Amino acid sequence: MQILVALACAAVLAALPAAAGDGRPKGVVELFTSQGCSSCPPADAALGKLVEQGDVxxxxxxxxxxxxxxxxxxxxxxxxxxxxxxxxxxxxxKSVYTPQAVLNGRDHMNGADLSGINRTLDTLDDNGKGLTVPVTAVREGDRLNIHIGDGRGKADIIIVYFDEQNTVDVGRGENRGRKITYWHSVRDAQTVGMWDGKAMELVLPMTVMDHERYGGCAILVQKMKSATVPGPIIGASIVTDSPS
Known part of the structure; x- marks a missing residue:
């Protein structure tokens, strides 16, 4: 299963867009949301603005x-x-809520607070709690090289698949009658390797991608507090099929 996921991600990564500066995103925002939550549409819209920013x-x-x-x-x-x-x-x-935005696996806030999210990401970065490990992907002929740079500690390498965009007509519940657009909705995730603090390359073949199944994927380098409890995200890259 992990091999199939890795192969699909390799095809998506062929569309790797150019990034500003050193190519490192300033942070990772994971929004927990629901179509049945009346407080969530502003947060869903805020996530769309983060996608448009291109640096998150x-x-x-x-x-x-x-x-x-x-x-x-x-x-x-x-x-x-x-x-x-x-x-x-x-x-x-002790509890969870929606809309909750988790930032770099380190902090959380209301997902509708766009300015607060950007401000907190900047603060985390200034305090050495940003994405300190570079993650890049380069296509070379029939293969794709994913490079993860040097750092400290150990972390899982996670591939997260998402739909680039979905527009849903909500028929019942708290958002009844609303048409809501969702961005980067996660559909699958797999741990495909481990990083031990040393620079490494993950080589994947460029195979046929099922473009109708996923619109993109993200690579997360995430430390784990235990086998099931996630810790800080220290490196990440995101790729979609959309032209950059």
């Missing part, structure tokens, strides 16, 4: 615990809910 790895995880409110989120999954609860343990919280 922005991902949207649709949780399933609000599905009982009369509308089953068409993008929701138990895995997204599980990741949010895992973060609750990381952040020392």
């Amino acid at each position: 790895v922005a991902l949207s995880y649709h949780v399933d615990y609000w599905n009982y409110l009369g509308w089953k989120d068409t993008l929701s999954s138990a895995e997204s809910t599980e990741r949010q609860y895992d973060y609750a343990r990381t952040l020392g919280r």
